[in-house]
Amino acid sequence: MKNMCCHLFNISEVKRAYIGVELNLIKVIMQISSDGEELIFNLTDLAVKVTKANLSSLSRTEKYMHIRAPLLSYEDIDCTPETWIPTKIFEKIPEEKRKVAVVSYRSPDHFVFNRERLQSMLIRVELLEEEYTQNLEEPLMMMFQILNSSAHQANHALECQFYDEQARSNNDWSKQGCKTTKNESGIFCTCDHMTPFTVLLVPTDSIDLASWEIQSIISYVGCSLSAFFTAAAILTHVILRSPTQDHSASIHVSLSAALFLLNISFLMNEWLANMRIMPLCMFISVFMHYGLLCSFTWMAIEALHLYLLIVRVLNIYIRSYVAKLAVVGWGVPAVVVGIAFAVRSEPNLFYGLEVITVGNSTSALCWITEPRYFYGLNLSYFALIFLFNNSILLTVSIRIFQMRRFEKKDSMTMPWKQACMVLGLTCLLGSTWGLAFLSYGALSVPMQYLFCIFNSLQGFLIFLWICRTSRKAKREAVSRTTS
Structure with missing residues (x-):
């Protein structure tokens, strides 16, 4: 009889029922009056x-x-x-x-x-x-x-x-x-x-204090470089832009601006979080979330433009093309964040102060405080963009390597140039953010390091891409003029 009772009490439903009865008993005790x-x-x-x-x-x-x-x-x-x-x-x-x-x-x-x-x-x-x-x-x-x-x-x-x-x-x-x-x-x-x-x-997420500190240093250094070079890309575009440049430059610079918002808000975040001023903390968390969603959206726009440019070459004229892309790139994230902030604008519901503990060390961060909102929105939003971008990247990569047979250049140098172009497009379309999906199990630590390195330096790498493509465009323009 005793063994049967012990076995019965190991059943989860029985435990929950017992806890409910116990709560009712506590309520009865609380109603007892005393002097x-x-x-x-x-x-x-x-x-x-x-x-x-x-x-x-x-x-x-x-x-x-x-x-x-x-x-x-x-x-x-x-x-x-x-x-x-x-x-x-x-x-x-x-x-x-x-x-x-x-x-x-x-x-x-x-x-x-x-x-x-x-x-x-x-x-x-x-x-x-x-x-x-x-x-x-x-x-x-x-x-x-x-x-x-x-x-x-x-x-x-x-x-x-x-x-x-x-x-x-x-x-x-x-x-x-x-x-x-x-x-x-x-x-x-x-x-x-x-x-x-x-x-x-x-x-925990299989990260010790030493790895956490190293990755923090990598993230801060990388984001600082990205913030500087994305700002440089924006200023260069504003000063030297010409009416004859193609739409790709405007889209690259818009992505750089989104990454600048994300990087600068990340660099300011911990400093503002330690001030423990809740309205300021909510502002920077909303600002960083908006920068993150804008970055994802402009990566998707880069993929769409790349598809129109390389795969569907003919009949792609769209009136006010860049203006319409800007409405989507900056407007959709604003609507998403605005609705979330308007529906539940009270402190510490969607945005606020988060305390992260790793080992014996704690750090404060102004970010999303609601896990279901964080995973439900950010992961689904990025997952759709990740699938869209990588399907286009695969299509474009196949098309690039198919072009090799039509090129009359040294066969030893062409594959390297094509491989570098595909790697550049991988960074441009944000495929490296997908490393977050691999940060589990035995690959957790190396993937976390790769995630920090590539994504914190994304703005800097895009700046290098802009410099390379602009020089190539100038050479082609000079060649056409000479011809």
């Missing part, structure tokens, strides 16, 4: 501390109410988590219902579904009025002590996560809405909701 401001219930497997929020006893400058999780035994005092409850949430709740419960668990086994590796005590934070536990204006703050510091592994990180009681899949634990900060006292967590919380040991 004091604090009431503690010690049960067999958990302890519940119910605290009344007395706003009159708190000064106006106190935004948080400090509550230490209840002890299950006196031996737990060194690792018991601490919580700071934002007092602002109690302002909308009737005085008799201003109660908060902090629950400590002796064993977290019924919260383990997919071999999660819990590294701290597990606690639950609940309000008597459940509708106020989500989307907190002031975040809930918690401090956890790590139970087994020797169990940490390479390519793993400590991360604040919560048990998602509304999950409709096998991902019962999530980090959405939570941020992790590691300091000498332990792991500091801030979350925008109230549920069960703990610290998990999770695999």
Whole structure:
């Protein structure tokens, strides 16, 4: 009978049902009236501390109410988590219902579904009025002590996560809405909701601190070079442009301008993020996202123009061709970012401050804070452009190598020139961004290095391409004039 019960309790659906019953029990305990401001219930497997929020006893400058999780035994005092409850949430709740419960668990086994590796005590934070536990204006703050510091592994990180009681899949634990900060006292967590919380040991993206620092240096150096040379390309085009130049130069310079926006916003991002000014952080994150989408869009326009230029040579006259391309290249990303910002313009929903932890180092970045929005938009947007561009690159490459038999030049030098042209087009069409799809498994680290090198230097490489094509165009113009 005992073995049957143990086997039954290993079933995920049974665990979830038990957690739901346990939550109802905690709600019943919270409704028990008491004369004091604090009431503690010690049960067999958990302890519940119910605290009344007395706003009159708190000064106006106190935004948080400090509550230490209840002890299950006196031996737990060194690792018991601490919580700071934002007092602002109690302002909308009737005085008799201003109660908060902090629950400590002796064993977290019924919260383990997919071999999660819990590294701290597990606690639950609940309000008597459940509708106020989500989307907190002031975040809930918690401090956890790590139970087994020797169990940490390479390519793993400590991360604040919560048990998602509304999950409709096998991902019962999530980090959405939570941020992790590691300091000498332990792991500091801030979350925008109230549920069960703990610290998990999770695999990282197979990058250690040394690789992270090297790749950061490569990215900053490469983006600095790209920003300088794309600015030079734009200025040169503005000063020396002529009415007789073809549309390719205008498209190249527009792509350079988009990359300049992306590079300059990336270089300013971490500096502005460390200032912790949220409106400024939101502005630079929106600005960088717009630059990224503009870069992708102009890469697609480069591919379309290349197709019209080399594959479909005849009957390609389009009235106000460059102007229409500019509307698409700058307008479509503006519409996408504008809609996202207008629909959910509140702080820390779509754009805001992200804290990245690698090993013992943390860095701040102003970027997209909503993972579903990040992956749903950026990856789908780029994936479509990547497939479109590479299909055209393959078609154009075949056409270029087919032209070889019509050229009357040294057969030893022609293949090298054709190969260099294909490599230049690969950079121009942004095919190197596809290395992100290969940054997994055994190829993760080398692909990350290649991704940083090629994409941070993309603006510089396009500048070299513009110089080469402009010199070739001048030679051809001189040759025609001489003829």
